[in-house]
Amino acid sequence: MRSVRVIDLETTGGQPSAHGVCEIGWQDVAQDDNGVWQVTPGRGNLLTHPGRSIPPVTAAVHHIIDSDVADSPLFADVASGVLRGPHVALAAHRASFEGKWCTPRLTGGLPWICTWKCALRVWPGAPSFSNQVLRYWRMPEGLDRDLGLPVHRAGPDAYVTAHHLRDMLSVAPVEQLIAWSAEPGLLPRVPAGPNRGKNWRDLDDACLAALAADRDEDVRFSARTEVARRGGAPVAVPVPAQPRLF
Template identity: 40%
Template structure:
């Protein structure tokens, strides 16, 4: 099988009214668990790139003036995909807002890292790059830099995915991608930095049944309430 790890640079977030892809990167991880060379190319989004997003990736309107269309770019991502393959991305929900990936399953390396590497200080691909022992030393730095560009980020994420595969297996990673995460530390509010297991029961009750927090927070609160 092949897992195609993708990364997009865009002109906006999925919640923005105007947004499109302005760069595509992908790196294939094949079933011998070899990370292949990254592929990247610019995309003409069809509208100006706002300064807020240009400040992240530094891609200009002039850079993309003669680039391919988003429709063409997404067709390229499907080239060579066969039954049994999968797509992956770090925070896959972001990429999926721009590209559905047909009927192929997805692996979210961010969610899977939260499940399998709960002690990491953060779960961004750049933090995991340095936190996972020896991973950065395995990278060809000419392919891994600079960050916040599509091809290098896909290459780093593919190496993180290889660690996740060895820690688990592909079917389990696909399952974990949509499974709620049992969180370790609180990242919000008056108990920020505390362990979830040490939160007062009344606060857990509020999170689980009255708050507008996300499914991971609600799942974690219910988990620790169940043990009391």
């Protein structure tokens, strides 16, 4: 039986060099005997000591404070036990963020599925692609609202993401989700600027060429994909980095 472990982290900030992990949550999605992907009872969360104080600006998001983690283990001491296992992949919404701390040394080199990047492909008509907007736009079958609360806590957020992943796996194989996740995000619409909200197909060639040289790798990739669709140069795929929120 194949499984994917969905991971969510709560941290003191955005950079491992300056910030640490204060909570890790997980939720498994696995194939049943009929090959159908299901959200399983395999879930949990652990508070971890980030190795520094939790600033008020991040405590205000996840509501974890220093006293909550004072006696908790360091993330590095428990992460492998959560991340390694008989899984075909790990998954996260915006997996590039979790990947900053969940390094190959801790994961055993498991591939990642980014449910944000996959949502761009599977549900291009969504009003937004955040975990929670997708939750209320899609209303996934079987999602227990209480188990998905509070938001911005590692266990509930992983639980919500797992329902998106389960439904993605009903329309695309796990290998395809891994492949999409290894590329920049294919944005269905222009995310910013004077053409914000427009479909790439609606842009003229000059505008498209300008966006194909944009600083944002997701914008570049999306514009170049449209150029290639029109019969232009093939798409060059840069090394993925953390995409920006839109």
